[in-house]
Amino acid sequence: MSDNTVYRASTTAPVNIAVIKYWGKRDAALNLPTNSSLSVTLSQKSLKTHTTASCSASYTGADSLLLNDEPEDIQSNKRTQACLQLLKRFRHDIEVKNPSAPKLSTMPLKLVSINNFPTAAGLASSAAGFAALVRAIANLYELPHTPTQLSLVARQGSGSACRSLMGGYVAWRAGTARDGSDSIAEEIAPVSHWPNLKALILVVSADKKGVASTAGMQTTVETSTLFKTRAESIVPQRMEEMEAAIHAKDFAKFAEITMRDSNSFHATCLDSWPPIHYLNDVSRAAMNAVETCNRKAGKLIAAYTFDAGPNAVIYYEEENEKLVAGVFRYVLQQVKGWEGEYGAQIPSNEQGGLEAKTVMTLKAGVSRVICTGVGDGPERVEEHLVDDRGKPVRI
């Protein structure tokens, strides 16, 4: 091969939404969490990051990243650097063992990444972003590492990214080692185990960006007097119960733990000093609507959860689509997002029985919906965002 060879590998990676929340680092540099967490990987048919990693001896200058057509400063980004250095070291080990392997670890990297997320949806894209970056480079370098082994790398980019390297139902074990060597993600059940779990995301227009999660979680760790109880005794028990619920496909149990853990997380935010508010009256209207769906059904058929923002993610099983998503479709028929594979099949249900105030608040405050469901982990793709001469390509 000539010196001009451009090596390329591409992947897509999914978003994940935790049902047991990650909030709080015990080691900020290594992104080691105070507690384990558990998430559902969401389908890439709805939300994904597409990333191409390429390298070539002909590339000049430093490693670079083009994200949504904008150059990112990755040189001064410690988290990105940590990921790149680890992956290069793994590649270097291969090159040392096999001297005929091309010296990719010495070549500059050219990374190109695109999110298909709705603009301004306020959805955390860092998990999918770092998962795609790590997966794409691992593909490029032909690393033999398993997704769980790679989760150690992605975690250092963005904590929750480690959970986006796998599909289905994924646990991130907090671990106890000081070097973080046991703080890893693992798939506890694949999509095929419980494929009919769906998710409806209500995108809530926030007046302004709330406290960023990295800063917010450290405020909580340092000041909330209730946080220690959550991290040390509540979450460990919930992790066990949630894993059992998922293995048993026990939606009612899954729903209760999901909602209670979201509330517990937001309670520790309110207990922080100064207090942190992510939920607003629209979020509470979404909670109220879910409670109404459950009351009408006489059992838990819907579960809300909220990350560091007002957006609601509502999980339900496909057989209850009309009783859950259908109610929101009726109320929110004017907003975008009902099209597509997941949304098109949702029937409008005018029998939701929501209170007038709840309907009014949702109509006024939800700017769009995203219809999705449990999905697979990163997928290797052959659509490269860099051509064979190293130029970025628009798809």
Add this chain to the structure above:
Amino acid sequence: MSDNTVYRASTTAPVNIAVIKYWGKRDAALNLPTNSSLSVTLSQKSLKTHTTASCSASYTGADSLLLNDEPEDIQSNKRTQACLQLLKRFRHDIEVKNPSAPKLSTMPLKLVSINNFPTAAGLASSAAGFAALVRAIANLYELPHTPTQLSLVARQGSGSACRSLMGGYVAWRAGTARDGSDSIAEEIAPVSHWPNLKALILVVSADKKGVASTAGMQTTVETSTLFKTRAESIVPQRMEEMEAAIHAKDFAKFAEITMRDSNSFHATCLDSWPPIHYLNDVSRAAMNAVETCNRKAGKLIAAYTFDAGPNAVIYYEEENEKLVAGVFRYVLQQVKGWEGEYGAQIPSNEQGGLEAKTVMTLKAGVSRVICTGVGDGPERVEEHLVDDRGKPVRI
């Protein structure tokens, strides 16, 4: 004296607003709390209950209570009965020791009570109500009991009523005795110790009545996984710190503990199952406005606290009236409540620097204000709400 003698005694009693919250009973029948609490007694120039207790051998029928011109069913009210029985027993002891004392304990009671609270203010009137009832009957019966001794009685009517029997700064010690004999209130500092503490109450129009506090607190005790930590370890430490802050008249410390304890209480509500919401976006706008006042001042000069509802109570020292209450007066000049001894002196301050969104939310959501300050305990008055023939009188 003839058989027709009507014995009368009257009192007024104040509202109190806790700065360390009472939330949770360890014994529902005796109204024994899971944790100690601490409150500021508010001036009766602004809010009070006026109660006349009367009895006469000429009265027929059972004990009765006329509250705001409406007959109350006190026969089936266990809490009221508990108070009346205890007070009659105390009177009976006196009559046994002193056979010449009139046998008031055997006569039917006629109780008449009026609250001067703004209609629909959503202010808990039960504390002032039970304190006035107990104090009026104790006056009628000429009981030698101290306010602290009477607090044992009032507590059984409504937990927080025990704190309305004293003025200034009042602690309710949770106690440990199973019979509640050490669960009493005591004045930790009189008004004169720190007389310049003021309070501005923002009455927020709630769409509907939230979860009643009696039911809500038991839901929290039974389901919140964070509540035990609050009750057992956080509040006891805060009680000590708050008492020290009050003794030192250290407003910044008083403010921080007040706000953090309010947030901690509402955090355990959110952590309850099902979750309980008392704060809404208007409450959060009030919190935000207080944070802005404090940031502008470069120190804590204002403190918010919220009971089981969206109304904000904002404490500040008189010397900072313009910087705190003045900012709200400017924003809320169109609402009622700025008149009167406490309100009239508050200057409008257009330099508050509140965010536009905060101003808009407050304007839309605050229906009136109440201007008040720390005040004295119950006051014996000679204006009786029953005439000397036993007929209710309108004042």
